[in-house]
Amino acid sequence: MGKKAVHFGAGNIGRGFVACFLHNSGYEVVFADVADALIDRINQSPSYKVIEVGSEGTTENTITNYRAINSKTHEEDLVKEISTAEVVTCSVGPNILRFIAPVIAKGIDRRPEDLEPLHVIACENAIGATDTLAEFIKDPKNTAPERLEDHHKRARYANSAIDRIVPAQDPNAGLDVTLEKFFEWVVDKTPFEDIGIPEIEGINWVSDLSPFIERKLFTVNTGHATAAYHGYNRRKRTVYDALQDKQIMAEVYGALEETKNLIVSKHGIDVDAQEAYVAKIIKRIGNPHLEDAVERVGRAPLRKLSRKERFIAPASELAEKGESIKYLLDAIEMAFRFQNVEDDEESKELAKIMSENGPEDVVGKVCGIQSSEKIFPQLVEVVKRVQDDSRED
Numbered sequence: 001m002g003k004k005a006v007h008f009g010a011g012n013i014g015r016g017f018v019a020c021f022l023h024n025s026g027y028e029v030v031f032a033d034v035a036d037a038l039i040d041r042i043n044q045s046p047s048y049k050v051i052e053v054g055s056e057g058t059t060e061n062t063i064t065n066y067r068a069i070n071s072k073t074h075e076e077d078l079v080k081e082i083s084t085a086e087v088v089t090c091s092v093g094p095n096i097l098r099f100i101a102p103v104i105a106k107g108i109d110r111r112p113e114d115l116e117p118l119h120v121i122a123c124e125n126a127i128g129a130t131d132t133l134a135e136f137i138k139d140p141k142n143t144a145p146e147r148l149e150d151h152h153k154r155a156r157y158a159n160s161a162i163d164r165i166v167p168a169q170d171p172n173a174g175l176d177v178t179l180e181k182f183f184e185w186v187v188d189k190t191p192f193e194d195i196g197i198p199e200i201e202g203i204n205w206v207s208d209l210s211p212f213i214e215r216k217l218f219t220v221n222t223g224h225a226t227a228a229y230h231g232y233n234r235r236k237r238t239v240y241d242a243l244q245d246k247q248i249m250a251e252v253y254g255a256l257e258e259t260k261n262l263i264v265s266k267h268g269i270d271v272d273a274q275e276a277y278v279a280k281i282i283k284r285i286g287n288p289h290l291e292d293a294v295e296r297v298g299r300a301p302l303r304k305l306s307r308k309e310r311f312i313a314p315a316s317e318l319a320e321k322g323e324s325i326k327y328l329l330d331a332i333e334m335a336f337r338f339q340n341v342e343d344d345e346e347s348k349e350l351a352k353i354m355s356e357n358g359p360e361d362v363v364g365k366v367c368g369i370q371s372s373e374k375i376f377p378q379l380v381e382v383v384k385r386v387q388d389d390s391r392e393d
C-alpha cells in the first residue's frame with residue numbers, strides 16, 4: 001500500500017501548499033472538508049494545477065492522486081482513512097481545530113497496533129496550533145481517559161510554522177491555485193525522533209520551533225495585517241495597492257522595526273539577518289502578481305486582536321520592556337476599525353462588542369489584557385478613540 005495523508009481543509013493553503021508538497025513526496029492525499037461543492041469538484045477532477053507567480057516568471061505543478069470526503073456527513077469513512085494514514089495535516093483556521101478533533105480522535109483510537117503512530121501536523125497561523133489540536137483530541141469528550149496512557153503509541157503531535165501567500169482564488173479557476181513562489185514550512189522534529197519523521201520534501205525539521213513561528217507571525221503576518229488594516233481604512237483594494245501609499249508603507253516599516261526589536265532580543269536573531277528578512281517580506285507582500293484583497297488579509301479581526309496574535313503579543317511584550325510600540329498601536333487602531341465587513345462574521349461581532357462595552361472591557365474581552373499590564377492604558381486610549389469616532393458618524 002502507498003503512503004497516505006489525510007488533509008483537513010481543501011482551501012487555499014490546503015490545495016496550494018500542503019497537498020502539493022504531500023503529492024510531490026509520493027503521498028495519496030485524502031482531503032477532508034465540509035463544503036459539498038468543493039468536495040464534489042475534487043472527486044470529479046483527476047488533477048488540478050498549482051501556479052506559482054512572481055517576477056521570475058510563472059511555473060505550474062500538476063497535482064493528482066487525491067480524493068475528498070465530507071467530514072460531517074461521512075464521518076465513518078474518514079475515521080477509517082485516518083486510522084491507516086501516515087500523516088494528518090490541517091489548514092482549516094485556528095478556530096476550527098475544535099471541530100475537526102472528534103473525528104481525528106476516533107481515527108487514532110481505531111489505529112491498528114502494528115502501525116507506527118500517526119504524525120499530526122497542524123498548518124495554521126497560530127503559535128502551538130498542533131498542541132491546541134492535541135488538547136481537543138485528548139479531551140475526555142473525544143478520547144476515553146483510559147486510552148490516554150498509551151495514546152503516544154497511536155499518535156504524535158508536532159507544531160509547525162507555515163509560510164506562503166495564497167490569495168483568495170478567482171471563482172472561475174476551479175481547483176487551480178495561484179500563489180507566490182516563496183515557501184517555508186518548518187516543523188518541530190522532536191515528537192517524531194524515536195519513530196522517524198515522515199518523508200515530506202520541502203519541510204525544514206528543527207528542534208526548537210519557537211524562533212521560527214514567532215519570527216514568521218510577528219514579521220510576515222504583522223506586516224501583512226498592518227498593510228491590510230491601514231489599506232482597508234483608506235479604501236485600498238489589495239495589499240499591493242496599500243503599499244503604493246507612502247504613508248501606509250511607513251506604517252508597515254514602523255511596525256516591523258518595533259517587532260524586530262523583540263525578535264532580535266528574545267531569540268538572539270542577528271539584526272542584519274532580521275533586517276534582510278523584513279526587506280524580503282515587504283517585497284513578498286507587495287508582489288504585484290498576487291491579487292490579495294485587504295479583506296482576506298484582515299479577515300477575523302477578533303482572532304488577530306487576541307492575546308497571542310500578531311499585534312497584541314509583540315506589543316504587550318515590548319511595552320513591558322518599556323520599548324516603543326507607536327506603529328503597532330496605529331495598526332491595532334486600524335484593526336479595531338475593521339467592522340461590519342461583508343462576509344466577515346468576526347468583524348460584525350467586533351462592531352457589536354465595541355458598541356456594547358466600555359473601552360476597558362473591550363481591551364479585556366478582545367485583547368485578553370489585564371489592567372495591571374503596561375500596555376493596558378494605551379490600548380484603552382486606542383479603543384476609546386475608535387468608539388468616539390463611531391458615535392460621531
Ligand SMILES: NC(=O)c1ccc[n+]([C@@H]2O[C@H](COP(=O)([O-])OP(=O)(O)OC[C@H]3O[C@@H](n4cnc5c(N)ncnc54)[C@H](O)[C@@H]3O)[C@@H](O)[C@H]2O)c1
Binds near residue numbers: 008
Ligand atoms: N492563505 C494563506 O496565505 C495562508 C498561509 C499560511 C497559513 N495559512 C493558514 O491556513 C489556514 C487556512 O487558510 P486558507 O487561506 O487556506 O483558508 P481557506 O478558507 O481557503 O480554507 C479553509 C478550508 O477549511 C474548510 N473547513 C472549514 N471548516 C472545516 C471543518 N470543520 N472541517 C474540514 N474543513 C473545514 C473550508 O471549507 C475551506 O475549504 C489558516 O489558519 C491560515 O491562517 C494561510
Ligand SMILES: O=P(O)(O)OC[C@@H](O)[C@@H](O)[C@H](O)[C@H](O)CO
Binds near residue numbers: 166220221225297298
Ligand atoms: O491567514 P490569516 O488570517 O491568519 O492571515 C492572513 C494572511 O496574513 C496570511 O494568510 C498570509 O497570507 C500567510 O500567513 C503567508 O504565509
